[in-house]
Amino acid sequence: MRIPAWTEDELVLAGALVVKNGWRELRTHDREVQELSELLRSLPIHSSEERALPGFRSPDSVSRKTTDFMTNHALYAGKATRCGKPTLLMIDAFTEREAEMLQAAAALEEGIASGELHRIAPQPDEVDETGTSAIEGRLLVRRALARERDPKLRALKIRQVLRSGRVLRCEVCDFDFARAYGDLGQGYIEVHHVTPLYVSGTRETKLDDLACVCANCHRMCHRSRPGESWRTPAALREQIRKSAQDACH
Ligand SMILES: [Zn+2]
Numbered sequence: 001m002r003i004p005a006w007t008e009d010e011l012v013l014a015g016a017l018v019v020k021n022g023w024r025e026l027r028t029h030d031r032e033v034q035e036l037s038e039l040l041r042s043l044p045i046h047s048s049e050e051r052a053l054p055g056f057r058s059p060d061s062v063s064r065k066t067t068d069f070m071t072n073h074a075l076y077a078g079k080a081t082r083c084g085k086p087t088l089l090m091i092d093a094f095t096e097r098e099a100e101m102l103q104a105a106a107a108l109e110e111g112i113a114s115g116e117l118h119r120i121a122p123q124p125d126e127v128d129e130t131g132t133s134a135i136e137g138r139l140l141v142r143r144a145l146a147r148e149r150d151p152k153l154r155a156l157k158i159r160q161v162l163r164s165g166r167v168l169r170c171e172v173c174d175f176d177f178a179r180a181y182g183d184l185g186q187g188y189i190e191v192h193h194v195t196p197l198y199v200s201g202t203r204e205t206k207l208d209d210l211a212c213v214c215a216n217c218h219r220m221c222h223r224s225r226p227g228e229s230w231r232t233p234a235a236l237r238e239q240i241r242k243s244a245q246d247a248c249h
């Protein structure tokens with residue numbers, strides 16, 4: 001068994017450390033490196049066998065990762081260390097949307113510290129069909145998906161929609177399960193977090209944070225692409241509008 005490659009969650013935490021240090025590497029004996037090493041060894045991402053491997057996310061390896069971040073950044077004048085594509089994508093993510101990525105790191109740290117992220121079971125769609133996970137990390141997706149699947153929360157959202165006199169249908173494409181499937185579709189809809197991944201989870205989910213969507217639109221809201229892994233219903237509607245426009249030309 002070999003030490004597993006760094007996942008997005010781990011890279012988010014390491015990246016945040018480097019950014020907060022002014023894009024400079026940190027050393028093995030630095031307190032932040034020691035703390036991150038300990039944190040990474042506790043994360044519920046890799047198997048306990050993998051985590052027990054000697055050297056797994058040791059302070060040395062964490063320090064080397066911060067060097068990768070520093071030397072592969074566009075502003076670094078010296079020679080870049082060799083690192084994998086996920087690290088390069090993470091450097092891009094922190095460069096292009098630093099505030100959001102720092103927020104994702106904070107949400108991760110908070111969820112780990114409270115023990116919440118350790119308690120949530122893996123969810124079926126936390127990794128997409130190509131095996132990649134969101135740039136913000138798998139654990140935040142896991143938490144958001146677990147909340148969206150919460151039957152109580154879903155029932156409350158459906159009641160809110162019906163009480164307001166609206167019809168239960170997809171907020172993106174208007175699909176109406178009852179109309180399409182008759183009895184079988186009655187009362188069916190999926191709920192999706194309107195707030196982005198890096199924010200959702202830092203607080204209790206409110207009904208207004210949720211949108212009603214059909215199964216297809218919901219999948220498209222969650223489909224990961226490099227650097228982008230979460231869409232709001234409004235963003236997806238815009239995507240549909242654009243693609244319809246392109247089809248006309
Ligand atoms: Zn839809």
Ligand SMILES: [Zn+2]
Nearest residue numbers: 148191192193
């Ligand atoms: Zn969703």
